[in-house]
Amino acid sequence: MRKINSTNALNEAQLIRNCGVVHALSIIGGRWKPTILFNLLYGKMRYNELLKSIPGVSERMLIAQLRELEQHGLIRRIVYPEVPPKVEYELTTLGKSAGPMLQGISDWGNKLRNKKTATTKNAAGIAPA
Amino acid sequence: MRKINSTNALNEAQLIRNCGVVHALSIIGGRWKPTILFNLLYGKMRYNELLKSIPGVSERMLIAQLRELEQHGLIRRIVYPEVPPKVEYELTTLGKSAGPMLQGISDWGNKLRNKKTATTKNAAGIAPA
């Protein structure tokens, strides 16, 4: 849980106030949020669909990240009063507005990875597996 | 320290491989890196200058982040063989290439903050301090 008076928390709060990047990353950063957002860029998804399409997430983590994204207004939770339950998640306008930025970050990250692979080519010019 | 076989580390490694955003954030994310990079966008800086211009960093943290940025090839460490020592840090080409991306993230973060402030206006239309 967060200790609001730890140096750690105070530093973070101050950086969030002063640095747009830190602020943005506090909202879209973290282990699973980028992947969740990318999934939702293509349209609504149910909880179980997300769970299956993100290899490695635990239910706890998925729910936690969804809750945070919802609190920050990036996604909307749509509950259908059925049994068995049905819940869908979709991006809000704000969430969609993060799309180009995410794409920009993704492009930079991928370019970097390709560059690295290229640099590590062996004599035959074949990138390692 | 990192335990290379923890689920945590394995999940991270897998996401870094598959998601450009996670990959990029593993390099430019974290508490202090964005601020360091922004400082260096304007030119070379000495260790002590960085320390003073980033309120709240400890020496340990600053050094650790500088080392990581150096290892990832975003910055270059220039040592002048003088006494007292003089060390400068500057962005490499790769580091500079992160500039527009950082700006994009920053813009999104700042826009979000302004929007929030605007929404929290009181009846007189004056944003709270």
Add this chain to the structure above:
DNA sequence: GCGCATACTTACTTTTTTGTTAGTACCTGA
């Protein structure tokens, strides 16, 4: 030979994030 300045290291503690496991609630159809 002692303190000063710079750029770090090291050992250790606290805080935060992430993961594991075992539940809960609800109605349905067999």
Add this chain to the structure above:
DNA sequence: TCAGGTACTAACAAAAAAGTAAGTATGCGC
């Protein structure tokens, strides 16, 4: 009445990130 499907929740444990405090090396000027 009992398993099945869906979307969670809660208690706890492990790992990672961040912070604290004290120390190191070097040559210079006094």
